[in-house]
Amino acid sequence: QLQLVESGGGLVQPGGSLRLSCAASGSIFAPYRMGWYRQAPGKQRELVAGITTGGTTNYADSVKGRFTVSRDNAKNTVYLQMNSLKPEDTAVYYCNLNRGSINAWGQGTQVTVSS
Numbered sequence: 001q002l003q004l005v006e007s008g009g010g011l012v013q014p015g016g017s018l019r020l021s022c023a024a025s026g027s028i029f030a031p032y033r034m035g036w037y038r039q040a041p042g043k044q045r046e047l048v049a050g051i052t053t054g055g056t057t058n059y060a061d062s063v064k065g066r067f068t069v070s071r072d073n074a075k076n077t078v079y080l081q082m083n084s085l086k087p088e089d090t091a092v093y094y095c096n097l098n099r100g101s102i103n104a105w106g107q108g109t110q111v112t113v114s115s
Contacts, residue, residue, distance in 0.1 A: 002104045036069065051069045090114070
């Protein structure tokens with residue numbers, strides 16, 4: 001059974017940084033795409049950043065230049081380095097793994113940017 005476990009959320013002041021991690025376990029077969037989504041109160045879940053097995057990345061326009069997604073294929077782990085955080089980045093961040101008909105989600109981790 002595929003399981004995704006996120007860590008690294010928390011409270012940070014505007015301009016600060018956080019690093020999220022997501023470890024996948026279970027039956028995992030490459031290639032697969034991993035990504036980060038977020039959902040703020042009253043808003044739809046949106047893509048933040050994604051990365052393929054080969055390392056190709058894509059980002060939401062709102063985070064380009066501030067966030068960096070990376071992965072360690074040997075550890076089935078994806079990371080999200082978030083710099084220059086803004087209050088509008090406040091949301092629950094979810095890890096996602098996608099491979100064909102498989103679409104798995106983590107439980108979510110809260111990121112709050114506030115002074």
